[in-house]
Amino acid sequence: MSHAQPASDSVLLDVRADFPALDQSVNGHPLVYLDSAASAQQPSSVIDMVAEYQAHDHSNVHRGVHTLSHRATEAYEGARDKLVRFVNASSRSEIVLTSGTTESINLVAQSFCRPKIGPGDKILITHLEHHANIVPWQIVCEQTGAELVVAPIDDRGQVKPDELRALMTDDVFLLGIGHVSNALGTVNPVKEIVRWAKECDIAVLIDGAQGVPHMNVDVQDIGCDFYAFSGHKMFGPTGTGVLYGREELLEAMPPWKGGGDMILEVRFDGTVYNELPYKFEAGTPNIAGVIGLGAAVDYLTNLDLDRVAAHEHYLLSYLMDKLGAVDGVRLIGTAETKASVQSFEIDGVHPHDVGTILDHQGVAIRTGHHCAMPVMDFFGVPGTARASLAMYNSVEDVDRLVDAIDKAKQIFA
């Protein structure tokens, strides 16, 4: 990896003890969890917060006058306030609580794009995207007659900047681009890309599922119109997520789902929708999950995401050096700027077999196409083995991974 390696291991954090799930043996070995890109483990503070809420404060939100409903509403809306500060949105109206990145992107496709696009319009994405940032655009293109255009990548797994810029033509309505590739770890220079898009008057959605867990994100500084992310990848509960949207755009968008809580008044001759952000939050939400997500924001903020990034950057460099030196291992995804993810293949061993043999040694990685089939096609593989790091991983975890790979090679020699 050509990006500078931090000078010393003094940047390393030691937070493993905060995560109870890591304190166990799997198949007779202490667990090494290298699958945080799929879903990250939760610190005790998140687990305890959810349990506390469930045990004492649970009720529905925004509905009751009684004490428990007030407590639940206060905690739920308190989590939204934390999320506002976490990504530096300008107001609470800009933080729509969803079930995750996937729902956030579908909301933009259906509510922002669908009413405004038709034949002759284009949606631009890149070859690096997760299926959640491909399929919603395919669906809206089918619905409207618009065209989906894909910007190419190079052999290191980087979007080709000149080609991306050349595809930013007048007829492009929206660019959907990942902040960090889940399959390869490539970090896209999103601020610069948004600047190019804005010169062409193109709206930009950033898929931040793999961004927010690993670096400070300031949506106003980036200048994007939408930023989508999931709670469970940032050490919070599953079934929670966020769509950040610029208020002016959200204000003009019609609701996507109808039901309770997203209305002010319902009559058979017409319904008045609620104000932002509730207009987009139909039905009883994942109250406990969102409260847990607020605790995850507290955890990350207290730790300081710049320190998390430095820790992971050191470990990723170490991992790439060690893994890259193993005979018969090919690293897939070697971008100049990367975060926390490394895909690889071992000569003559199917990725699923690699995953199984590693699991027998207590090492958890993900194998397969990682919901990024076009990336796999590009590299000519059916799937990869993928190790993904978080702030609770250590140099010893990487050493255990490499030892386990050596064993896998011996078994298949």
Ligand code: C6P
């Ligand atoms: N990637 C992975 O193992 P949801 O499922 O809505 O929380 O997140 C979808 C999603 C969207 N974009 C990116 C870049 C992602 O990485 C993911 C989820 C997991 O890589 C599960 S496929």
